Amino acid sequence: WPKGPGTAGSIGALLVAWPLVRYAHFEPWHFLVLAAVWTAPAIWAAARTAELRNLKDPQIVVVDEVLGQWITLAGAAVLDWQHVLAALLLFRLFDITKPWPVRQLESLPGGLGIVADDLMAGVNGALVLVALRFVVQF
Numbered sequence: 001w002p003k004g005p006g007t008a009g010s011i012g013a014l015l016v017a018w019p020l021v022r023y024a025h026f027e028p029w030h031f032l033v034l035a036a037v038w039t040a041p042a043i044w045a046a047a048r049t050a051e052l053r054n055l056k057d058p059q060i061v062v063v064d065e066v067l068g069q070w071i072t073l074a075g076a077a078v079l080d081w082q083h084v085l086a087a088l089l090l091f092r093l094f095d096i097t098k099p100w101p102v103r104q105l106e107s108l109p110g111g112l113g114i115v116a117d118d119l120m121a122g123v124n125g126a127l128v129l130v131a132l133r134f135v136v137q138f
Contacts, residue, residue, distance in 0.1 A: 006095060009062025010088055013069035021079045032074035035067045035122070039115065042067055047111025057106070057114050064115040068095060068122035075126025077133050086138070090125035099124070 020026040042063040049061050072091040076083035094102060095118060102124065105116040132138035 005059045005062055006065050007092060009065030010069045010091055010095075012062065013066040014073075014084060014088060016066070017070065017073060017079070017084075026079070028074050028076045028079060030074075031070035035070040035074070035119070038063070038067060039119065043111040043115050045111070046114040050110065050114060061114060064118035065091075065095065067115065068118035068120075068125075071119060071122025072125030072129065075129035077129070077138065083129070083138075086132075087125060087129060090128050091122055094121035094124040 017026070017031065020030070045063060046061045049058055050056060053060070069087070069091050072087040073079065073084070076087055098106070098117065098121070102117050102120045105120050106113050108116050129138070
């Protein structure tokens, strides 16, 4: 996806999540487990792609957005359309603006730097979703 590959990766993560929620009855915390399981292979794949493309962070790598988006989903109270939309918007906000410590994690070497910043953006999004439960009963 040449325009907005990160957003495309995030939407792709939600397209994978939807049948898992609908048919496998995944709960939000299951996406945290999925992200944990896929983090090491994602770091390897991101590093290998960066090496083959001779780029620090190739835009064709979107597995980091998938994992970050799943981490944000894990912070949702339920996985209805409102929470999923909020998770998408929050993750993209933190991934694009890169507040501390998201931006600092980009400087880690190789695939770890490619993936770690998105994992942290996902954590930030999840924390906001959890906080919203207590502030506005979301």
